[in-house]
Amino acid sequence: MSAHISLKKISLFFEQHRVLDNINLDIFKGEFVVLLGPSGCGKSTILNLLAGFYQPQQGTIFCNERSVQQPDPSRGMIFQQPNLFPWLNVLDNVTFGPRLSKHNRELVNARAREWLKRVGLAGFEDHFPWQLSGGMKQRVALARAWLPGPEVLLLDEPFGALDAQTRMMMQELLRDAWLENQTTLLFVTHDVDEALFLADRVLIMSAHPGRIVDEVTLPFGRQRDIETLVEHADYRYLKQKVLQRVRYEAKRHLTSS
Structure with a gap:
């Protein structure tokens, strides 16, 4: 192996x-x-x-x-600080990477919403980073890292x-x-x-x-x-x-x- x-x-x-x-x-x-x-x-x-x-x-x-x-x-990476873009809401932060390349917007947004649900942030898609606690920001970072399906x-x-x-x-x-x-x-x-x-x-x-x-x-x-x-x-x-x-x-x- x-x-x-x-x-x-x-x-x-x-x-x-x-x-x-x-x-x-x-x-x-x-x-x-x-x-x-x-x-x-x-x-x-x-x-x-x-x-x-x-x-x-x-x-x-x-x-x-x-x-x-x-x-x-x-190869995705998550740091100690979530490094979210303050001018983007939660959903746009999570989908930022895929949006830089060709993608199906509806499909990516649907997958992002599913990941946000998994990390307990369903309903927070339109919130901005300044409206979130430290733990919530790190959950956004976790969803963002896993969304592209890294190996x-x-x-x-x-x-x-x-x-x-x-x-x-x-x-x-x-x-x-x-x-x-x-x-x-x-x-x-x-x-x-x-x-x-x-x-x-x-x-x-x-x-x-x-x-x-x-x-x-x-x-x-x-x-x-x-x-x-x-x-x-x-x-x-x-x-x-x-x-x-x-x-x-x-x-x-x-x-x-």
Whole structure:
């Protein structure tokens, strides 16, 4: 079985500073992988490379057996900030991408309304971003990213700015949409609990330069309940293991800098 996403011997330098060092990563179709690690370890840089925003100095990147050279609609991205256009209403924000190319307006609008319904925003199509809460804006961003039907979705701490209750709701919305669509997801977070709830696999990175130093395959199954997950026999052990490794990498960086 070939990988849907494949990074081979990736190294990246910014102004002769090594940001990533020999990254090797395979992600299979429909898999949900989470990157964890200290601030500045290169998690977001890996997403930007996969998105095609820039190229590594060493190594190769493939998605669906095609070399990644530039951005492509098959790879969607969601950022920590929703980045909505303030002069457009919710429906026009969601359909902005398809409207830049040839499309059937009625069909795209119908699909957008369906996605807005899925994320709990039916009836808000004519609202503007300033009329929405932070969680509602991020739900618009989620609908916008999924509307074109991307093969891969890259998420850079998309719920990091939300309050705890809204964050849990967004996590559940994301999992539901992923389970329904089987999109391949690569998700960056600093939150161990979030990683354990969402992921099939958790990859832990070191800092300066960023390397993948540990991998944890989660045994919880995909049909998870955020309220009962902590009752799983392996939850406490795995949380402690992941947390200790992340803290070790963060402390190691502080003592060496």
